[in-house]
Amino acid sequence: MSDPPLRGSDAPRPAAEEAREECRRLEGLLRQRERQLIDIERQLEQAQKMETLGTLVAGIAHEVNNPLNLILYNLPLLRKAWADLLPLLREEGRRNPGRRFGGLPAAFLEERLPQLIADMELAAQRVARIVGELKRFSRQSDPAEREPLDLNVAVKNALRLCQSTLHRAGLRVRLELAADLPEIEANLQNLEQIVVNLLVNAAQAIEHDRGEIEVRTAFSLRDGCVQVQVADNGRGVPAELADRIFLPFVTDKQAQGGTGLGLSVSERLARAHGGTIDFENRPGGGAVFRLKLPTPMQKQAPRILVVDDDPLVRQILIEALSMPRRYLLEEAANGIEALIRLGTWRPALLLLDVLMPEMDGLEVCRHIRDEPALAGMKVVLTTGFPGHPKLAELAALGFTHVIPKPFDLPVLLGKVRELLGQ
8 A cells, every 4th residue: 555645844845945945045145244343343342432532642741741741840930939929029019119010919919829820739739630530541452451449549540531521421420339348350441431431321310400419439248249329310221222332333323333342342441350240220219220240259268158147136146247247148048048158158157046937057057967058167156045955956967056136246156167167
């Protein structure tokens, strides 16, 4: 009996149809490669423009620097000459009360000229500082060329570079710099460039006359990172750009001369420093961009997970452990949260409350006992019931370090240091 004729999708397609389909696929690939080549050409053109701009900025800064140095050199001489001429001016003023010098009376010159010279010197020094920052900013810099530095210094330098731009736009800038930030290993020029780009991006997003930019720095004991946050009250990041905002040439400001390179360059430099940049739109309007950079603490400091269902107890423990800045800290409100944290965040030590709702400390310790990956983790049990029978069960499992509540903080901190070998 012969096989039934093939129908529909079972029938072999003619060779001509397969050839046409293959041609369409190849044409699609060619168009895709063509678009990629066009993008690469644009990137090269833009990179050349940026290099030319850097050379131009450096040249202008150099040309401004020469006459500026002459002004700064001559102003002290002018001040000394004025001090020598002042007695002669007073004498001439007494002999000829109506005499004017440069159209100004002697009394006015005596009172105001020293201040005018001081103002000129201050303005010239400000220009010299801006020129120096422009020269440094325009110089090519390798992210691998790093040195210990304070993130606050980079933020203040970037604000000085953007000062005239922000002032012209009528924007109010609020600055909050955290005290005693730990140093990071970074390239100062690269960090300045990132913050400048974030500030310019924030300024361009504001299209009303109540513009405000907030700049804050902070340090997190949770992840050992310093961060700078730049927030604005502009229009926020459009939804259609949100997932592409850090790609090159992505911008809705082409008509205003935007290149779409600022955030892309910033994200690349952040990654080169082991950091990240993220953003979110603010509920009341505007956006917040955050640059996070690791400190040496991220690799060196032991991690501690604090688990207690009482938020006040957690706060007391975290504040006590954060005072010397020796540890990276995370917290959980119950045993279930603690196990979730332990799945991705492996601490060296666990401060664990014994009696908690949903899942208590005994159940957490049983899971720890059954998980080989957690075998090296130290556990300190905390409880307000030193005679509770669950402590005997915990001791049978090998968990014997117990700190009673209310805490004797020096004793607790001493036990932590002892277990961590400090």
